[in-house]
Amino acid sequence: MVEATPPDQEDAPLVWSARWSLTTRILAVNILAVALLAGGFFYLDTYRTRLVDTRIEVMEDQLAMLDSALEAARPDQRERLIGEFTRATESRLRFYDASGRKIDDSFAHAPPTYTLRDPDLQPWKRDVARAMDRGIDWVVGAPNYPEFEEPAVDRAAAWPEVVEAMKSGGEAARFRFAPERTPLLSATRVVDLEAPEVMLMTLNARDITRTVRAERFRLAVVLAMVLVVSVLLSLFLARTIVRPLRKLARAAVRVRLGRAREVVVPRLPSRRDEIGTLARAVSDMTQALRERIDAGEHFAADVTHELKNPIASVRSAIEGLGRVKTDEQRAQLLAIADEDVRRLDRLVTDISDASRIDAQLSRTLFEPIDIGLMIESMLASRAARANAGTPHPRIAFARPRKGTATVMGDGHRLERAIDNVIDNALSFSPAGGLVCIAATRLGDEVHIRVDDDGPGIPEAQREAIFRRFHSARPDEEAFGRHSGLGLAIARTIVEGHGGTIAAGDREDGKPGASLLITLPAADEGRAGG
Known part of the structure; x- marks a missing residue:
């Protein structure tokens, strides 16, 4: 009894990719590797978030140091300290009293340390950059931060972080996008000078946008290079794998159709890989098939030739039975016919055995x-x-x-x-x-x-x-x-x-x-x- 063996894992059927051509599969695999590399954009979003969080922490520390300096300074030194602070940090400071009224603004005593730029006045390259930023943020699922607008009436109620700081007595911060889509960061701190006040520090962190865009550009360049190389490698693999397989398939179709008596199946002698082995195996199989077909044709011709003689002899004997006159001649013709029938029987038996032996031995x-x-x-x-x-x-x-x-x-x-x-x-x-x-x-x-x-x-x-x-x-x-x-x-x-x-x-x-x-x-x- 022959034991059943488990099917070879190499013969497991393809499920999801069964209808894909080899070229498509090669491209898909290589582009998948590029897609994994494109995951670096997700990392850059996290990188930007860390930069913002770090910058807000620095702003909060700076406000704490400014609070200590203002407590130690004389009242006439307050304006100078605020000016030096905002110039050093390139920020803007506003102060709100307990009623929410703005009581001081660094921009009122010195030139602005930053300016919110109007996107409509910038060149088209900036519009393209902002559009790419929005697209990448949408792809990576970045948080939808609000757009910043300078309040028409500058009071504490216009700043949610200030209201939060007044209620909690602690610190609060916000991240908004300036009109040109650069981060506008804000941080607050409650101070108690002559009366409780809230300091609001705002900062247009264009350097964060420049850093993130530079990293995205480098990643995009690397990604484009990898994509080009992957496509070229895919086409190379398709050329070295798919094209010879197509040649073999076309040759096999010609063999099946039988339109050409001598179909040349490429043997690919220069290839020492699996495709070369396959090509030579198909070529040998085709040659063996052609030899078997030729042998079958010759066998059929030989059978026809060998059967004609006894059939002709039987026919002559049967035709002669109607013309003979004596019983002796009739008996002689019947003996000839009997011998020819026996000969035919031996021929048919041997021919049947000869044609079935190969198939029977393969199953024995x-x-x-x-x-x-x-x-x-x-x-x-x-x-x-x-x-x-x-x-x-x-x-x-x-x-x-x-x-x-x-x-x-x-x-x-x-x-x-x-x-x-x-x-x-x-x-x-x-x-x-x-x-x-x-x-x-x-x-x-x-x-x-x-x-x-x-x-x-x-x-x-x-x-x-x-x-x-x-x-x-x-x-x-x-x-x-x-x-x-x-x-x-x-x-x-x-x-x-x-x-x-x-x-x-x-x-x-x-x-x-x-x-x-x-x-x-x-x-x-x-x-x-």
């Missing part, structure tokens, strides 16, 4: 066969069927020791092959002659030799005798007794068992022919099991 489960016992049994059956009154050649068998000449095979087919070889030897041996049979094991092979006392086989004919319908019979043999397929069937069976059969001269130097069958010997473990 081989088992250990003791060649010595098998030949001994064959000869015993042949002796029982022999006609004692008819002279015929004698048979001598040098039987090997039991179990030494064992092969793996189909016993019925091997018996048929050896029987055909013995029949051939008997047909060429004269009455009273001797056919010698020997079976021995030499190393990893079992040799079966059949020698006859016939005229021998000319060296030029030693390969031709194994062809189908080859006919070179003794002169005294009745016509049509053999179909000419015996040795061809024997060769097919022997080669189906991984062996060889060849014709030559006898080793003892006597006249006659010697046919040698060589079969692989069975392993001792398998033969004994």
Whole structure:
């Protein structure tokens, strides 16, 4: 019983990519790697968030230091300290009292340290940059920060962070986008000078935008280069993989259609990879298929030729039955027709066997066969069927020791092959002659030799005798007794068992022919099991 084996993982069916061409799959895999690299834009959004958080923390620390400096300074030094602070930090300071009224503004005592630019007055390149910023923010899912507008009435209520600081008595901060889409950061601190006040520090952090845009540009350049290289590599792989496969597919289609008698399947000898192996395998398979088709055509032609003679003879005998006058002539014609029908029967039987052997051997489960016992049994059956009154050649068998000449095979087919070889030897041996049979094991092979006392086989004919319908019979043999397929069937069976059969001269130097069958010997473990 043959055990079922699990399917090879390489043969697992494709599911989601079954309808994709190889070129599409190669491009998809390489572009997927580029897409993973594009994930760096997500990192840059996190990077910008960290920069903003760090800048707000610095602003809060700066407000704490300013609070300490204002507490220690005299009232007449307050304006100078605020001016120096805003110039150093490039920020704007506003102060609101407990009622929410603005009581001081650094821009009222000194030139502005930053200016909110009008996007409509900037060049188109800035519009493109802002559009790209919005697109990338949308792709990475960045928070939708509010747009900053300078309040028409500058009171504490216009600043949510100031209101929050007044309520909590602590610190608060906000991130907004300036009109030109640069970060406008704000931080607050409650101070208690002569009366409780809230400091509001605002800062237009254009450097953060410049830094993030520079990093995005570098990443975009790298991404574009990687994308170009990936596409070129994909096209290169498609050229080196897909194109030869297409050539093989087109050649296979031409072979299937049969429109060209000699279809050249590219062997790709310069390739040493799997595709080269596939190309050479397909080429060899096509050549073997062509040879098999040619052999089939020749076989069909030979069958037609061999069947015509007995059919014509039967037809002539049947036509002659109506013209003969005597019973003796009628009996003679019936005997001829009977002999031709028997000949046809032998031909059809041998032709049927010859055409089915290959397919049957491919499906047969081989088992250990003791060649010595098998030949001994064959000869015993042949002796029982022999006609004692008819002279015929004698048979001598040098039987090997039991179990030494064992092969793996189909016993019925091997018996048929050896029987055909013995029949051939008997047909060429004269009455009273001797056919010698020997079976021995030499190393990893079992040799079966059949020698006859016939005229021998000319060296030029030693390969031709194994062809189908080859006919070179003794002169005294009745016509049509053999179909000419015996040795061809024997060769097919022997080669189906991984062996060889060849014709030559006898080793003892006597006249006659010697046919040698060589079969692989069975392993001792398998033969004994």
